[in-house]
Amino acid sequence: MEERSEAELITAVLAGDAASFEPLVVKYSPRVFATARRYARRDSEVEDIVQEVWLKAFDKLKSFRGEAPFEHWLMRMAVRTCYDFLRGHQRNRESSFSEISEPEEDWLERFVVDPASAPEDADAAKLLIDRVMEKLSPEARMVIQLLEIEDRSVKEIAEITGWSVPLVKVRAFRARGEMRKILARMTKEKYL
């Protein structure tokens, strides 16, 4: 059987054939899961986010005009749902860095002695950045994630988040400051 195009599937869903939604879910779920895992750690939370994204997509499919690819429209919805999740789950932000594991501590010590000797691809560095990201405010985390980790432009971030370009710039400036403060706190707790 010939595969139906995305546009055909969407038209069918809008005409009342809900089953045509399934191929879209199968195709794009890996991307939505990858996005959700950047903002949530627990599997149950990730699944809840992705489920919400798909239900929102189904409910709001009428608003999809087909001017941009469906994937862009869906990913915008995914990022916004993740942001809502971050705003609703602001735990661990005030906790200290006392629970840093031994490999993370070793990595930090190597960095203190000689920054070049601490490899970026080490698992400890990945754990550390996850820990630091969890302590950022939802706005700062969103901006750092999109701007510095996913390498998106300010304009792209504005489109994804629905914020204006100047607001993204202001939030990026504040986010970097916030990140710097958290790093300072972390190193102070460990080395003073």
Added chain:
Amino acid sequence: MNLAELHRKLAAAARLQKPDDRVPYAFEKRIMALVAERTATAWRVQWTRGLWRAAVSCMAVAVVCGAISLFTPDTNDGGNDLSQDFENTLLASVDQGDSTP
């Protein structure tokens, strides 16, 4: 400590992390079950809303008709009201039969 360099290194470490895009087994089935549930609920809600609207419209029409019949001035002219006319029409054949020799 060079915080800017630490920031850069950690951001680079995060960039090196390949996002995990595994999807739990039969996840799409779960979504489709929820979508079907939603569709059925939406259908019921639409019908309920439609019926309520129809009921409200019927009530409004009934109230308007009641008000018209209540406030319309009585135009009876000497007993020639609708009931009298109806009776005359109904009994016309009987009256004709009586008057024929």
